Each structure stands twice: as structure tokens, then as C-alpha cells.
Amino acid sequence: MTDKSLKKKAQPPEKWQSHRPPGRKVRWINPNRFTTIVAACFMISCFAIYYLGHATMISAMRLSKIIAFLCVIGLLIPWKLYYRWFGWTRVEIFVVNLFGFGPLVSALLLSSNYFIRKKTFEQSYVIEDASVEQYRGMFATPKVLIKLENNALAENKEFRLFDPDEVKQKPHAITYIFADGILGYRVVLDYEFEQ
Numbered sequence: 001m002t003d004k005s006l007k008k009k010a011q012p013p014e015k016w017q018s019h020r021p022p023g024r025k026v027r028w029i030n031p032n033r034f035t036t037i038v039a040a041c042f043m044i045s046c047f048a049i050y051y052l053g054h055a056t057m058i059s060a061m062r063l064s065k066i067i068a069f070l071c072v073i074g075l076l077i078p079w080k081l082y083y084r085w086f087g088w089t090r091v092e093i094f095v096v097n098l099f100g101f102g103p104l105v106s107a108l109l110l111s112s113n114y115f116i117r118k119k120t121f122e123q124s125y126v127i128e129d130a131s132v133e134q135y136r137g138m139f140a141t142p143k144v145l146i147k148l149e150n151n152a153l154a155e156n157k158e159f160r161l162f163d164p165d166e167v168k169q170k171p172h173a174i175t176y177i178f179a180d181g182i183l184g185y186r187v188v189l190d191y192e193f194e195q
């Protein structure tokens with residue numbers, strides 16, 4: 001080995017550099033690994049948002065606004081910084097913010113609200129009426145929608161939908177166990193029917 005070869009900077013394999021224009025910073029991450037990381041972040045975030053969104057008393061419209069805001073906020077960072085720091089193209093910047101950053105931060109906010117709680121309390125409601133809701137689709141099963149006294153939880157339909165087996169014996173009341181999350185959104189931890 002010569003002294004020149006020791007002084008030479010280590011470079012990523014040539015096949016990773018082929019799609020970059022000359023003069024642009026070459027990233028050290030394999031492009032296939034980049035898409036895998038973004039896809040994994042997107043899938044984990046979707047499952048977390050689905051599960052924690054149904055347990056949190058937040059409307060679907062507000063949740064979608066938060067997700068859209070967090071997807072767009074990363075695009076406000078000047079793109080030249082993305083080029084300088086990571087060597088990403090415009091398409092990669094857009095994909096990372098839309099499918100990686102936005103959903104992942106939304107899932108982290110929902111999980112912090114769910115797992116860091118201020119206080120837990122119980123609240124009981126009298127069931128006034130129960131009706132069967134039919135959904136379209138091949139695998140859709142009918143659900144029972146209960147109506148609570150004084151139209152309680154009217155804006156949160158998902159907390160009043162139950163399987164027909166759960167309300168088979170026509171319960172008189174339902175008790176919810178709520179908790180106030182750290183971000184101010186109420187979380188439903190459990191429920192119990194009273195005969």
C-alpha cells in the first residue's frame with residue numbers, strides 16, 4: 001500500500017453514486033435501505049394512529065388536520081439544507097416528509113398523550129336506546145350503536161359502537177374509564193356494561 005491510497009477518503013460503492021449529478025454530495029445510505037426505512041416508519045405510524053386514534057377522544061377531522069400539518073411542516077425547511085446534510089433529491093424529500101416524518105410525529109404525539117396520563121376517573125351513563133348499524137362490504141359485520149343519556153359522547157361515535165354479543169342482554173348503563181392525556185385529549189381506557 002502506498003501513502004496516497006491511505007490518504008484517499010473512503011467512498012461509497014460506485015453503483016450508489018450513479019444516479020447523482022456531478023458535484024452533489026453522495027450519501028452513505030443504500031437507496032434500498034432508504035425506502036425500507038420510510039416504508040417501516042409509515043406502517044408503524046399507520047398502525048399506531050389507527051389504534052391510538054380510536055382510543056383518544058379526538059375527531060377524525062382534527063386528527064387528519066394534525067397529520068397533514070406535520071407532513072407539510074418538514075417541507076418548509078429549505079431544500080438546500082436537505083441536499084447539504086443528506087444528499088437527497090426533491091422526490092426523496094417529499095416522500096420522507098409525506099410518508100415518514102408526518103405520520104411518525106403524529107403517532108409519537110398520540111402515544112405520548114395515551115401513555116402519559118394526568119388522572120384517571122370513571123363515568124357512568126344510562127343507555128337510552130340501542131340500534132343495529134349495517135355496514136356495506138363483504139366482511140362487514142353489523143354493530144350495535146347505543147344512545148346515551150343527554151346525548152353524551154354524541155360526537156364520538158366509535159365509543160358507542162359495540163359487537164352484538166356484548167350488548168345481547170340489554171344492559172341498563174355503561175361505565176367508561178377515562179384518563180386525561182398530557183396533551184389535553186381524553187383517552188378511553190376501558191368500559192363495562194351494567195345490568
